[in-house]
Amino acid sequence: MNHIPPIDLARQYKHIENQVSVAVQEILTSGRYVGGLAVQGFEEQFAAYMNTSECVACNSGTDALYLALRALQIGQGDEVITTPFTFIATAEVITRVRATPIFVDIDPHTFNLDVNQIAGAITPKTKAILPVHLFGQPVDMTAIMDIAQAHGLAVIEDCAQATGAEWAGQKVGSIGHIGCFSFFPTKNLGACGDGGAVITNDPTLAATIRMLREHGMRDRYHHEATGINSRLDALQATILQIKLGYLDQWNQARSQIADRYHQLLQPLPEIVLPQETLGSHAVWNQYTIRLTQDSRSSDYRDHIRQNLQQMGIISMVYYPLPLHLQSVYQSLGYQLGDFPVVEQVCHQVLSLPIFPELSFSEQQQVIYGLKDCLISAAE
Ligand SMILES: *Cc1c(COP(=O)(O)O)cnc(C)c1O
Secondary structure (H helix, E strand, O other): OOOEOOOOHHHHHHHHHHHHHHHHHHHHHHOOOEOOHHHHHHHHHHHHHHOOOEEEEEOOHHHHHHHHHHHOOOOOOOEEEEOOOOOOHHHHHHHHOOOEEEEOOEOOOOOOEOHHHOHHHOOOOEEEEEOEOHHHOOOOHHHHHHHHHHHOOEEEEEOOOOOOOEEOOEEOOOOOOEEEEEOOOOOOOOOOOOOEEEEEOOHHHHHHHHHHHEOOEOOOOOEOOOOOEOOOEHHHHHHHHHHHOOHHHHHHHHHHHHHHHHHHHOOOOOEEOOOOOOOEEOOOOOEEEEEOOOOOOOHHHHHHHHHHHHOOEOOEOOOOOOHHHOHHHHHHOOOOOOOHHHHHHHHHEEEEOOOOOOOHHHHHHHHHHHHHHHHHHHO
8 A cells, every 4th residue: 555645745856857957066066056146046037926026035934034024124012913823933033023923813714814803903013914825725815905004014925835826816925015935845836955035026125135134234244234144045046946937837736636635525524625715726735624523622633643644644733733822922921712713723624645746546545545534433
């Protein structure tokens, strides 16, 4: 029996091995390893793909978010509204600039911020909204931009899991004031190491981000702010240039897999499937279902996961604990019960294998395996 991993990056590399080898050799023999044409070329190519005027590459998605907050001068005493259901980096950067993350509960069908609850969280200290397009599913950006405009707030989009996704015909990341991307290997556009980028249509913001990215320096060895060192390597940039050419094709393969899960898992009463919001184009970084049998503990889910694993199928849990209940944020004063939807969803979520190279027969194995597990758990 096959072993079916949640993602298999080696398979993807096989498709592009020759192209990547040539490009990497070129960089290695050029002797130019930091900056240079490869990085500049990738920035231009990524901005063109996103239909923005500016792209600044950096070392990670985390740095992209940090640089965005710094460029918007968000700091001590400021509040930023975000989701408690995301990877820690989203909130971590808010506390790193000494601002306060203000969490708002989620919509259980999209796993994204419940846009109807945002206005109620706005105070005179609120400076920005930081929505996350979780699992590749776009947030309702029309609602978010309306709220932001009405209250004079900045919008920073965390697109780490959603490179190529669209809301109302526009690429996510190009709708808010700043869009932040991660090129961590498991993301839809992944490097062979760490990488990230910021996009915007505001040239002044882009110039500030460039300055902060390079030790607060515009003119060589003249420093106007405390910056950081956050570079995208030339090697990663040249690999990303190649991979960007395949992104739409890979995202389409993900959509096809998601459609199939949707069709073939539809009639099962024990699970709720993720919904693609009308008018959006999701890119399915994860295909995450909810197990509804036991919503107060994770025991039922652990049992299903173990049974799947015995069949060689590796499922994942993103994320087991919402951010407002993490020990790092104890001092923020949140309590169990503050956000009932996310607290329940954390016990229910189960992410099934999805990656562009997953074969039909492997997917069938996952579907039959899951059905077996659900039936035997019910007996
Ligand atoms: C991966 C991720 C990040 C951080 O990106 P890195 O490149 O790993 O620093 C931020 N937000 C979300 C939602 C992510 O999934």
